[in-house]
Amino acid sequence: MLINTVKISNSRVISKYFAFIIGRRTLTSLCEPPSQLGDHKPKADKQSWRQGYNATMGDPNLIFQGTMDRFKGITIDSCKQKDFTVNFAEKLERSLKYWKEVKNRGVWFKVDTKDVECLPVLTKHGFNFHHAQKGFVTLYKWLPDDEQDNVPDYSHxxxxxxxxxxxxxxxxxxxxxxxxxxxxxxxxxxxxxxxxxxxxxxxxxxxxxxxxxxxxxxxxxxxxxxxxxxxxxxxxxxxxxxxxxxxxxxxxxxxxxxxxxxxxxxxxxxxxxxxxxxxxxxxxxxxxxxxxxxxxxxxxxxxxxxxxxxxxxxxxxx
Amino acid sequence: MLINTVKISNSRVISKYFAFIIGRRTLTSLCEPPSQLGDHKPKADKQSWRQGYNATMGDPNLIFQGTMDRFKGITIDSCKQKDFTVNFAEKLERSLKYWKEVKNRGVWFKVDTKDVECLPVLTKHGFNFHHAQKGFVTLYKWLPDDEQDNVPDYSHxxxxxxxxxxxxxxxxxxxxxxxxxxxxxxxxxxxxxxxxxxxxxxxxxxxxxxxxxxxxxxxxxxxxxxxxxxxxxxxxxxxxxxxxxxxxxxxxxxxxxxxxxxxxxxxxxxxxxxxxxxxxxxxxxxxxxxxxxxxxxxxxxxxxxxxxxxxxxxxxxx
Structure with a gap:
């Protein structure tokens, strides 16, 4: 190889930078090499990232269940929860504690119009608005204390x-x-x-x-x-x-x-x-x-x- | 003039189509002719549209005060209201009644994070989410019964x-x-x-x-x-x-x-x-x-x- 390359140190874990990449997904994904390359991840792994997967994340009766992404971000869709607004504050506090323990990083709540009563509780717990469309609003909270929140803005x-x-x-x-x-x-x-x-x-x-x-x-x-x-x-x-x-x-x-x-x-x-x-x-x-x-x-x-x-x-x- | 022109009937009032134009503002405004043209509106009128103006719209203690646009749309910014969330439901109902009477058309609420407790009331009164950014969410309601809601989507x-x-x-x-x-x-x-x-x-x-x-x-x-x-x-x-x-x-x-x-x-x-x-x-x-x-x-x-x-x-x- 004739290339003048600046190598990385391998000491950093891949899970360290969730939010920045979320914003770069589209560009990144379209610039990636063909799948026949030798160094790609197993297909099942890639597939699960693209489609999202419902991991078992704590007791569903106690912890909100969401869709995980490969950067340890979790998205909770209010429409996919049972009794979403029942005991919302308590369940949110338990969930946040659990997500911190298991090192989840970005937490997203997609809240349907019918569930807006939970919004004051979410903002009180440090969630920020990110984007909205007719029928729903999406908020997020960045969990790690030792990493900068690099969640990119929505389209502007x-x-x-x-x-x-x-x-x-x-x-x-x-x-x-x-x-x-x-x-x-x-x-x-x-x-x-x-x-x-x-x-x-x-x-x-x-x-x-x-x-x-x-x-x-x-x-x-x-x-x-x-x-x-x-x-x-x-x-x-x-x-x-x-x-x-x-x-x-x-x-x-x-x-x-x-x-x-x-x-x-x-x-x-x-x-x-x-x-x-x-x-x-x-x-x-x-x-x-x-x-x-x-x-x-x-x-x-x-x-x-x-x-x-x-x-x-x-x-x-x- | 050699032009083959399809003329409009003048029977329609200019105030009839607010929302569609809101979405076309940028494109339209950049395609308009220079100001030295003979048939433009008075400068003061154009100026007030561009900057918005705070019209006296009902009793400020009873009716939310907002910024009017030339299409009879009104935008209420929660940060610019005194005691925004006090007696919110009653004030909203009075305001909506008033705005219908004076033929306002699109009503927009820009709600700061600190004022989210009003959101369940807004959605209960038929307001839809439109867009959000860190710090605020914007909802709107289309008032006329006899006109289609043509409010364009936010950037996607x-x-x-x-x-x-x-x-x-x-x-x-x-x-x-x-x-x-x-x-x-x-x-x-x-x-x-x-x-x-x-x-x-x-x-x-x-x-x-x-x-x-x-x-x-x-x-x-x-x-x-x-x-x-x-x-x-x-x-x-x-x-x-x-x-x-x-x-x-x-x-x-x-x-x-x-x-x-x-x-x-x-x-x-x-x-x-x-x-x-x-x-x-x-x-x-x-x-x-x-x-x-x-x-x-x-x-x-x-x-x-x-x-x-x-x-x-x-x-x-x-």
Whole structure:
């Protein structure tokens, strides 16, 4: 090996760093080597980590039963407990004592809306809010005294898409929002990406919902990132070139005040078009003139058998 | 005007669609035209929406006081209330009655950890969890009976970065995670983007934290999107080419088992490298050979005076 390697000392135990890794799971897992490597753990072990397992952890009548992960973190789902809120404080105190004894590290409570009465008890015992969605809130507590709490934050980025849709007559598909702060401005169709939706699919869906136009993917064009957006989140806005497969406009009345096919020349000098949107259309022209395309491929992760998409620049004829 | 426009009927009042727009604010606001346009609303009006305003909304001793937005949504912050939890149920019932009468629409409660005892009362009155962070949880209730609740979900995408860092000797900077499921695999340095952090800054920070290497931005290389990652979120992973400005390796002991400068040829055929990482390095070579660069510029939004960054493809000499 020609590599200049900095070796680790092996004195540290693998169980020492739970929380940090929890946050790195996704990235890590997708970067891991294929399963045919010689130095991997037994399959059963990996499998149990991925799916979680219900270890026997104390007397179920006395100690909350949860799902363990390989970092000795434990997740208690209130919906999976019998008589969850009965004698909650006493059971929590017993459980915390037990989890400390057996060296559990991060403790997570996923609390269903019907069980919210336990929340004051949890926060009183040092649990912090971590994230919430309709129907539940998740809190956690870090147990080890001799280790830093490195539990990563939940997602804090809203992801949206926009689309440059140009037809055979060199007209751009534009919309005017019903509730734009400054009415009458012409923008590109687009909106937020839904849960478990791929970015190009979101762009195609938003174009169809807002304008009635059916379209297909051509290229990723640009990415914009900003901070301090909706719900205090940051914002990533990904713009695609989409090829229209229909022409008749059907405006979404709930969202959209106007929809139009606007001649490209007119759009590029229109006073009611924001300069950033103009840039996206210029980018479209640049891609087309230079035969650039940012395509994407779907692939299956070798180990996790999980699908992902990957964007790649290609040369192409538009 | 040559535009084929689908006009709206003006019979609907602007106050009718609050929640949907809340979710579209960021995208919409950044796509709006410059303020010199003739048809915008008075500046004072726009200003008050952006900053929120404390309208006098009923007797403060009887009705919770909150921040109104232009869509007639109201946000109550438990930290900004006097005696928030005193007679909470009665005050909530009076407030909800009042808000319905004055046609408020979405009602949001941001509840500090110290005030969690009010949560069972809120959920009993039909409030749903929306999002939470360390220190608080936010719930909402949709008031109108004759309108669909279109309040958008909170962010559900974890955003991470990775880096292809190649030195003058054509060696790639690689790391091996301490807690990789399959130990010994060589991956690219990287990690999660922090709150209010730009993507390239995150990549530079992660490289420095994990390996000690100081680097600077060269190009965006690729984007990967997948679902079902950490905390059940989707995952966007953005890979950059970074130019190293130092060479001495200082491994982050907490996260990293090994760090190395690995000859490019070796990396491209190494058995302990995942194929996706290999693709990113091939992409780096493709960009370099074809003089492609995806640079970014910082810009200031004309109306909102809010900074953003925008990635753009350029031709360049590497």
């Amino acid at each position: 980025t809203m992801v949206g898409v926009g689309a440059v849709v140009v037809n055979d007559k060199n007209e751009v598909l534009v919309v005017s929002d019903r509730f734009a702060m400054i009415p009458g401005s012409w923008k590109l169709p687009g909106g937020y990406v839904e849960a478990r939706e791929y970015l190009p699919d979101a762009a195609i869906r938003e174009v169809r919902e807002e304008t009635g136009i059916i379209s297909e993917f051509q290229s990723l064009l640009s990415i914009r990132q900003s901070h301090g957006g909706g719900f205090g989140c940051s914002d990533i806005y990904v713009v695609f070139a989409l090829k229209p497969l229909s022409s008749e406009l059907h405006r979404c009345e709930m969202e959209i005040a106007n929809v139009a096919w606007m001649p490209m020349d007119e759009y590029l000098k229109h006073p009611h078009v924001h300069e950033t949107n103009r840039k996206f259309v210029h980018k479209y022209l640049f891609f087309k003139e230079n035969g650039i395309k940012i395509d994407y491929e779907k692939a299956l992760h070798q180990v996790l058998k999980k699908e992902y998409i990957l964007f790649n620049i290609e040369k192409c004829e538009w | 995408t974890m955003v991470g970065v990775g880096a292809v860092v190649v030195n003058d000797k054509n060696e790639v900077l690689v790391v091996s995670d301490r807690f990789a499921m399959i130990p010994g695999s060589w991956k690219l340095p990287g990690g999660y983007v922090e709150a209010r952090e730009y993507l390239p800054d995150a990549a530079i920070r992660e490289v420095r934290e994990e390996t000690g290497i100081i680097s600077e931005f060269q190009s965006l290389l690729s984007i990967r999107q997948s679902h079902g990652g950490g905390f059940g979120c989707s995952d966007i992973y953005v890979v950059f080419a970074l130019k190293p400005l130092s060479s001495e390796l200082h491994r982050c002991e907490m996260e990293i088992a090994n760090v190395a400068w690995m000859p490019m040829d070796e990396y491209l055929k190494h058995p302990h490298v995942h194929e996706t990482n290999r693709k990113f390095v091939h992409k780096y070579l493709f960009f370099k050979e074809n003089g492609i660069k995806i640079d970014y510029e910082k810009a200031l939004h004309q109306v909102l005076k809010k900074e953003y960054i925008l990635f753009n493809i350029e031709k360049c000499e590497w």
